[in-house]
Amino acid sequence: MFKRLLKRQLRKFQSRYGYDTLYMRELVDTGEFGALKLALISPFTDERFSLPAAPYFAAKVTAARRADCGSCLKLIITMAREAGVELEAIEALLDGAAASLPDDMVLAERYARAVLDNDPELSDILDACQQRWGKAGIAGLSAAVVSGQLYPTFKRGLGHGNACEPVLAWLKAEAARNAREHHAETEFA
Incomplete structure (x- = not known):
């Protein structure tokens, strides 16, 4: 049952x-x-601890991409879009154009990379994160990084991992489809 x-x-x-x-x-x-x-575990790893969606998903996408599971990354992108994160921002994260993102997403992406790399600059990045979002925001960022790594790693350990498929190509096709739908909606309005 x-x-x-x-x-x-x-x-x-x-x-x-x-x-x-x-x-x-x-x-x-x-x-x-x-x-x-x-x-x-999901309710914890999905907890943003008052952190806005954009920086939470910037950290989570960064961690998932590093974990190298294409289907997991696609899932996180879908969830990010569902939470209102702009498609162009996600695309910039995947394109390596994070510097063009809003400051909060740039900081979250830097945080995720620093945590994953055990970067000596992490303490400075943590200070900047605390100034911006407080302790709760740091907890949200940490949950995002853990979540972005946990499921792809566990899945790979069970023999079901799949290297990052061409997620950026899929994302660009989604953006083009959304643009066509938006154009069609405005054309008939």
């Missing part, structure tokens, strides 16, 4: 996001309570 409930939730998630949940369904079959414990 419990397995069926977990798998139903995974099918809903897969349907909503177009994300292959096979590794999680296999985990449910392997140990349903272990799978439940992994699922219970």
Whole structure:
């Protein structure tokens, strides 16, 4: 019964996001309570701790890209867009044009890279983050980095990882589709 409930939730998630949940369904079959414990991590890793969506997802996209799982990165991009993060900003993160982003996203991207690299400049970056967002914002950034790394790493460890597919090409196609839809809407208005 419990397995069926977990798998139903995974099918809903897969349907909503177009994300292959096979590794999680296999985990449910392997140990349903272990799978439940992994699922219970999500509310924490999705917690922004009052951090605005744009810097949270800048950190999360940066971490996920480093983890090198294309389907996970696509999922995070979809969630970022759902949270209102501009498509152009996500594209700039992936293009290596982070310097052209708003200051809060640049700082969040620098924070994520510094954490992942154990960069000696992390303490200075932490100070700048605390001045901008306070301790709660730092907790949100940290949760974003953990989340961006956790699932791709776990998935790869189970043998289901996939190197970053051409996510930037997919994102540009999405932007073109959105532009066409917007143009069509304004044309008929």
